């Protein structure tokens with residue numbers, strides 16, 4: 001029997017023809033409008049941009065490019081909705097958020113496929129991590145909506161108003177959920193700006209929000225590029241800014257907000273140390289190193305992008321890591337066997353390749369796995385650098401790709417001092433069989449999260465955020481609620 005026809009057809013004749021078994025009946029529209037005041041509306045200036053599939057370089061859809069005029073419309077819609085939404089009985093607010101969560105759950109397969117198509121991440125990750133975790137954030141914060149007084153005993157809790165939220169491309173649906181769910185639970189309304197290269201799942205989320213019957217204007221989604229983001233965060237009628245992205249843009253935003261009354265949280269870059277002691281279960285640690293740096297192509301703010309390994313086991317760990325890297329499959333994000341998908345964009349690939357050159361110029365020894373990569377699309381083989389020193393740029397700077405810098409240490413104190421010696425402080429990891437060492441290390445590393453004998457594990461109940469240049473404020477858990485509330489005595 002012939003396989004069923006399964007093509008995503010566009011009016012202008014262009015067709016996307018994915019493997020039938022991997023995409024099923026996923027529908028991607030030819031064009032996406034802005035989601036403002038509960039409706040899908042065309043941008044004022046009539047401009048659209050392409051979003052492409054980084055694994056094929058083919059266009060997936062065209063997406064509205066919001067100007068400052070559209071952002072203003074969205075903020076006005078959010079302001080209008082704010083009064084009734086913030087006065088709504090909290091349990092009713094919770095019901096809406098639960099409804100969004102359930103729709104996300106029902107459509108999770110579709111969302112996962114589109115996330116992988118638009119951003120390049122392996123379907124195994126979008127299916128098993130991104131979308132379930134995004135949905136879990138809506139469920140988690142729905143539960144808090146009518147319990148805010150219990151969350152902050154003895155304090156009066158009030159929403160802040162209109163939240164302007166800007167998110168990056170590495171975890172599009174998850175970042176949207178981190179931002180929208182707590183804002184709504186606390187009674188705020190939202191204007192969200194997705195990243196330019198990954199707008200599609202945010203528009204799918206807009207559909208879910210519309211289907212949930214959320215009152216018009218409570219959530220508005222304006223797609224666009226950096227200028228759109230700047231218009232959101234600097235809009236005078238935005239009360240709270242939540243930004244996740246690079247430290248350089250975070251700095252620009254912090255300057256723009258200085259002297260205003262806007263409350264803000266900034267979730268920025270990282271350069272985490274994953275520290276392996278000689279007494280660790282070495283095979284498990286090697287798996288943790290692989291997860292730490294190669295998960296999501298290393299496009300992870302909290303990636304374990306530096307390995308600090310105790311000298312006596314360094315040769316063994318590096319050899320086992322190289323052997324394991326040889327088994328990693330780089331390629332089609334929609335193939336369930338793929339370990340490392342496509343680099344998110346041509347410009348990110350250029351950045352990564354520039355670092356590969358810099359690392360070698362600085363004297364590092366580069367090793368890449370020998371796997372084949374497709375001809376079309378943006379790819380980077382899993383890469384490690386040895387013979388690097390603390391001052392090297394590949395040790396100090398966030399590469400945001402599948403590139404690991406490896407250093408050794410002899411003593412506990414040397415590991416701590418190397419781990420803390422970057423401008424960042426977002427995350428860290430420790431591998432050892434000694435509980436006392438774990439507790440001492442988690443207190444010594446200046447980072448928002450430190451994983452022990454695991455890496456890149458997330459839960460909506462646990463707070464997340466950085467020290468130093470990794471950011472300001474916390475998201476997730478109870479802390480994440482506090483960032484969307486005025487807490488009065």
Ligand code: NAP
Pocket residue numbers: 166167168169170171193194195196197224225226227228229230231233244245246247249250252253266267268269270300301302398400426465466470471
């Ligand atoms: P980015 O370049 O800073 O962009 C983030 C978002 O801000 C995008 O939507 C971007 O729009 C927008 N933007 C750009 N310029 C802006 C401006 N002047 N004002 C307001 N918004 C502006 O970061 P990215 O490359 O998308 O993401 C990677 C970075 O995010 C990494 O550094 C990573 O560590 C960080 N990150 C941090 C966390 C965390 O929780 N700490 C989580 C995930 C990612 P465009 O789409 O047009 O660029």
Ligand code: MG
Pocket residue numbers: 051052053054117118119197198199
């Ligand atoms: Mg894309």
